[in-house]
Structure formats: C-alpha cells, structure tokens
Amino acid sequence: MPLRPEGVLEIARALKERRPASSGEPLFRAIVGRAYYAAYLATCDAICARYRYQLDSYLPHEAVSQTLAGYQPEPDVRKIGNWLDQLRLLRIDADYKRAKQISEDQSDDAVADAEQLLRLLPSVATKLPKIDPKERP
Amino acid sequence: MSQSDLLVEASSAATTALLIPSGGPAASAVVPLRLPGELYVVRARKGQRETVICPLDLSAASVSGNAVAPAWSSPALVISAYSLGSVYGVAETLLHELFGADASLKADIETDPDTGIPMLVFRMGISRELRGLRNEFLDRYIRETQIPPGAPVPVLSWTYDRAASA
DSSP states (O other): OOOOHHHHHHHHHHHHHHOOSSOSHHHHHHHHHHHHHHHHHHHHHHHHHHHTOOTTOBOOHHHHHHHHHTOTTOHHHHHHHHHHHHHHHHHHHHHHOTTSOOOHHHHHHHHHHHHHHHHHHHHHGGGOOOOOOBOOO | OOGGGOEEEEOTTSOEEEEOOSOOOSSOEEEEESSTTTEEEEESSTTSOOEEEOSSOOTTOEETTEEOOOOOSOHHHHHHHTTOHHHHHHHHHHHHHHHOTTOEEEEEEEEOTTTOOEEEEEEEEEEGGGGGGHHHHHHHHHHHOOOOTTOOOOEEEEEEETOOOO
C-alpha cells in the first residue's frame, strides 16, 4: 500500500504529543522532518494526479516549492509554495546543521503549517502549475 | 575557443548582443573577449556553467544561447540583479506593521546540501508571543508582492525571541 502523506504527518503529531523519552532537540528535528515530507509528498501527489504522472514520479524538492511559491496567477498556490519552502529550509537546518538550534516552537509551527497545507491543497488541485518529473538523483 | 568564434552584433534596439556559440573546448578555459572593459568567459570544465566576468551590464547577454545570471555571492547582489528590492521592502514594512519595530529582517543565502542549489532567504526575527500572526503576514505578503519572472522566490524563515525549549 503506498505511503500516505497524512500518515507521515500523523507521526509528526504523535511525536509532538507523546514526547518519547528522548526529548528535546532530537525530537524537534524529527518532527520537522516528518512535517516537511508529509507536505512535500501531498503536494507531489496532487501534481501527479493533476497531470496524470505515475505515482512516485520524482519531482525535485526545490522545483516544487519554488514554482508554487512564485505562481502569480493563484495566491493560494503561492501560499502552499511558501509553506513548502519554509518547511524545506527548516528540514535542511534540522537534518544538516547540528550547531543551529531548532526550537519546540519551530517544530510546533512546522506541524501547523503542514496541517494547513494539507487542508488547503484539495481546493487548488486543479490550479497547480505543471512541473516535469525528473530522474531520481 | 578562438576569437573568431565570437559574434558581436547590434540588436534592433542598438544594444550590443553578445553571442558565444557552443562547441568550445572540452577542457577548462578562460577566454578573453575583444570588447572594451576587460571581459572574460571562464569555463571550469566541459558541462559546467560558464562564468562571465566584466564590469558591463549583462542583462541582455547570453552564453551559448543561455541567459547570463548573477553569481550568488551576496544577498544584496541577488536582490538587486533580480529586481527583488520591492519584495524585500514590502516584507520589511509588513514585518514592522504586524510584529513591531523590534522585529528584524535580514537577507541571506543558503545552499541546499543535497543539490548545491542556492536559496535567497528572508530571515525574520519576531517576538514569540506574536508568532500566531505569521499567517496574516503571509496572506498580505502574497497579495502585495510580485515576484519578477525568472527571479528566485525568497524563502521565509522565522525565529523567535524568548523561544520555548525542552
């Protein structure tokens, strides 16, 4: 059964609410990562459905968020792109910049932004711009 | 690449169009061009993007048919080269309107470690108590800004003072 973006976001929520024994920054970073991937996968699924690509077609992360964030005709698409860009940058910080603090507030915001994105996405599904799939790196 | 491969022609707007055809050397090359102002094309190796170095306005230049884009050496340069000054200005105005005079905005350049692609980042520092206003900021920012075609879209980044920690 294909991985559902909502399932990925549920993990982020569960981590946030249940706070496993290993708490603090490792937890916040994990939450940020899951929140970003839930948002990214949901957006890719919507684009693949709109343009009838195969499920699991690879859409480059930067191309997805930047194209949507700069899509002038549709403010809600720009909103989704901006949330995705913010989450993408925060995920880069969480995964690669160990010296940079990731706060509980930022991880809470990541979950909230991903939730808003998943709620808004269906209403703009037919307005999403075309992004061509690429070969996986 | 020989000097004879260089084409310089006048456009209908009387602006010199600089065209460097493809088919240059496979190895790395530094090619001085016969134009005033110390103009060079630098190619690290075949398949790498060429760099054009000169003091001239290159907004109408192309290398092998590809438009010349500014190097990402500073956020101010990227903002200026891509005409994003008004976008930055709107972000700053909205930031202070919603989050107060103490809110801070700084442009920065980040690089995605997976792809090497640079990002223009607007780093915004606000009071933790006001972070619920982020959505209102985003709605107005989207309504009041236009990203010029071809320009990188600034990535918004939020940090909070007096942030809660574990």
